[in-house]
Structure formats: C-alpha cells, structure tokens
Amino acid sequence: MNEGITIEKLKKPFITEAGFRFNEPDVAYKTWGSLNKEKNNVILICHALTGHAAADEWFPGIFGSGRVCDPAKNFILCINVPGSPYGSVGPWSENPDSGRPYKSSFPEITVRDMVRFQQQLLDQLGITGIELVLGGSLGGMQALEFSIMDDRIESAALIAMGKSHSPWAIGISHAQRQAIFTDPKWNNGNYDKNDGPAKGLAAARMMAMITYRTPSDYEKKFSRGLQGDSDQFQVESYLNYQGKKLADRFDAHSYITLTEAMDSHDVSRDRGSFQEVLGQIQSPVKVIGIESDHLYPTHEQKELAKLLKNAEYKEIKSSYGHDAFLIEFEQINDIIKPFIKEKQTLSY
Numbered sequence: 001m002n003e004g005i006t007i008e009k010l011k012k013p014f015i016t017e018a019g020f021r022f023n024e025p026d027v028a029y030k031t032w033g034s035l036n037k038e039k040n041n042v043i044l045i046c047h048a049l050t051g052h053a054a055a056d057e058w059f060p061g062i063f064g065s066g067r068v069c070d071p072a073k074n075f076i077l078c079i080n081v082p083g084s085p086y087g088s089v090g091p092w093s094e095n096p097d098s099g100r101p102y103k104s105s106f107p108e109i110t111v112r113d114m115v116r117f118q119q120q121l122l123d124q125l126g127i128t129g130i131e132l133v134l135g136g137s138l139g140g141m142q143a144l145e146f147s148i149m150d151d152r153i154e155s156a157a158l159i160a161m162g163k164s165h166s167p168w169a170i171g172i173s174h175a176q177r178q179a180i181f182t183d184p185k186w187n188n189g190n191y192d193k194n195d196g197p198a199k200g201l202a203a204a205r206m207m208a209m210i211t212y213r214t215p216s217d218y219e220k221k222f223s224r225g226l227q228g229d230s231d232q233f234q235v236e237s238y239l240n241y242q243g244k245k246l247a248d249r250f251d252a253h254s255y256i257t258l259t260e261a262m263d264s265h266d267v268s269r270d271r272g273s274f275q276e277v278l279g280q281i282q283s284p285v286k287v288i289g290i291e292s293d294h295l296y297p298t299h300e301q302k303e304l305a306k307l308l309k310n311a312e313y314k315e316i317k318s319s320y321g322h323d324a325f326l327i328e329f330e331q332i333n334d335i336i337k338p339f340i341k342e343k344q345t346l347s348y
C-alpha cells in the first residue's frame with residue numbers, strides 16, 4: 001500500500017470547520033501520469049471509508065489505456081483524508097502540544113473539512129483545473145462537496161451516495177460505533193496502538209459488510225452451507241474473516257472519526273435549501289446508483305440528479321449491493337468514459 005505514496009506537510013495551517021488548528025499537518029497522496037504545463041489535466045479520485053491514496057489497489061479496473069483513468073493522458077491524484085490511519089494527519093499523529101498522539105482529542109472532521117484539506121494540497125501543487133472528480137460512498141460525498149466548493153472542478157461522477165447522510169445510514173454507523181465502545185479494550189479511547197478494541201472494530205465491520213452486500217449475494221455465495229467440518233455457517237466464517245481483516249489494517253479512532261464525518265454529510269447545512277445549493281453547480285455531473293444498494297438506495301441518487309442542474313442519472317446493474325462500486329469496473333468505465341469525452345469536446 002505504501003508504494004508510490006508521498007507524504008509531505010501542508011505548508012499552511014489547516015483549520016477545521018469547528019475551528020481546530022493543525023499547523024503543517026501531514027498529507028499522504030499518490031499520483032499517476034504527468035501534470036501538463038497548464039496544470040489542469042487532473043483527475044481527482046476521492047476514497048471511501050477504509051480506503052487510502054493507493055487508488056490503483058482498490059479501484060484497479062478504472063486505470064489503464066481506454067479506461068477512465070489513463071495515466072498517458074491525465075494526471076491522476078488520490079489524497080488520503082484527515083482522520084484516516086493511512087498517512088495523512090489522524091488520531092495517532094503526534095499532538096505537538098503534548099508530544100503524544102491525539103487519540104480521543106483528535107477533532108471532529110466533516111466531509112467539507114476533507115475537501116478543504118485536499119484543496120490545500122491542490123493549491124500547493126499549483127493545480128489550476130480538475131477535469132473530473134469522482135468517488136463512491138464517502139468518496140462520492142467528497143466529490144459532491146468539491147463540486148460546490150471548488151471552481152476548478154469541470155465535471156463530477158458521484159457513485160452510491162446522496163445529498164445528505166440518511167437517518168438509515170446514520171443509524172447503521174451509530175450501531176457500529178457502539179460495538180467499538182462496548183469492547184472493554186476501547187477504554188474511553190485510551191488504548192495502545194497495537195492493543196486496541198479489535199473485537200469491537202471487527203464487529204463493526206461485520207455489520208458494515210452486511211449493509212455493503214445483499215441477501216441474494218450471500219445466498220449465492222454461502223447458501224446455508226457450513227464451513228468445512230465445523231458447525232459454523234459459511235457466512236459466519238466469512239464475516240469473522242472480514243471483521244478480523246479490517247481490525248488488522250484499520251484503527252478504531254479512525255473508524256469513529258470517519259463514520260462521524262459521513263454522518264455530517266449534508267450539502268444544505270448552513271447554506272440554504274438543497275434546491276438552492278445543488279442548483280448552483282454548473283459543471284456536468286453523472287450521478288450513479290447501484291440497483292441493489294441497500295445502504296444508499298437508488299432513490300437517493302435519482303433525487304440528487306434531479307436537484308442538480310446539469311446531471312444525468314445512471315445505474316450500475318449488479319447483485320453485489322453497495323460494494324459494487326469496488327467490483328463492477330466495466331460498467332463504471334462505460335458510464336464515465338463517454339462523459340469525459342463529451343466534456344473534452346466541450347472544453348477544447
């Protein structure tokens with residue numbers, strides 16, 4: 001995962017919406033291709049909850065010749081969000097005031113903070129234009145906020161999310177956070193980095209994995225089959241495996257910070273009505289739903305596309321559910337690629 005990742009400091013202080021100040025925080029990012037002279041051939045990929053800057057690892061099918069992200073044509077960039085455990089400033093970064101990790105004192109981060117953090121790096125790199133910003137789930141929320149907050153954005157592809165985080169999605173996040181808090185090793189956030197609430201984090205991931213998939217996907221994969229010679233259902237073994245896998249690579253503080261950031265998502269907050277806010281976006285947008293998504297059902301993307309002035313709704317046909325944005329690459333390319341061409345025809 002660390003291969004090709006750059007970690008540098010933001011040269012200006014990063015101040016969150018709530019007023020917390022980070023002086024020169026670390027920012028981790030990865031790039032592919034070359035920046036043109038005008039510094040405007042940029043495709044910006046925004047990552048989801050447990051993602052990281054190495055987008056070629058979790059979005060592999062959209063990279064390459066003839067695909068959305070062709071490094072021979074574009075300068076492609078993915079920036080790790082603050083609060084994540086993957087290189088940008090996060091709960092385990094050193095608090096310069098105490099010389100110790102922030103842990104529970106790491107501040108609230110909103111989706112808008114994630115955008116402003118990335119804007120500071122884009123400014124530092126001298127980026128003048130962003131041909132396309134795209135992302136799924138939390139990545140889509142950032143891409144939508146980018147379309148509102150950054151006039152460098154020329155087009156956007158928003159996958160599997162909506163205009164705000166629904167009570168359904170907030171409820172699911174809340175239940176997951178409770179699983180972490182209930183693990184005695186959470187200890188009010190005072191745990192050692194290598195001895196955290198792994199069981200709580202794994203349980204949170206298991207709940208999440210159910211919302212990322214569908215009954216028919218599980219039926220097809222596992223049926224009521226038992227795991228080997230054991231009396232455990234295959235689906236139980238699968239969820240145990242997925243839970244442990246996340247607990248081994250992620251962190252409970254980050255999980256809480258980033259799920260709360262997702263809950264903050266509401267483009268109308270302190271701005272006016274959804275109609276007013278979304279009606280102001282001039283750039284063309286593809287809003288992409290997944291027909292089997294139970295977490296962010298397609299009515300959310302259809303509604304978003306209607307509220308935007310210059311948007312088209314497209315649907316990924318898949319039985320995988322929400323995680324189809326990490327699986328159905330051919331359809332994602334088919335939907336977004338012609339859009340890039342249309343846009344290029346318009347701009348050049």
Ligand SMILES: N[C@@H](CCO)C(=O)O
Nearest residue numbers: 048049050051137138
């Ligand atoms: N599966 C994705 C979250 C889906 O929104 C992740 O682990 O980041």
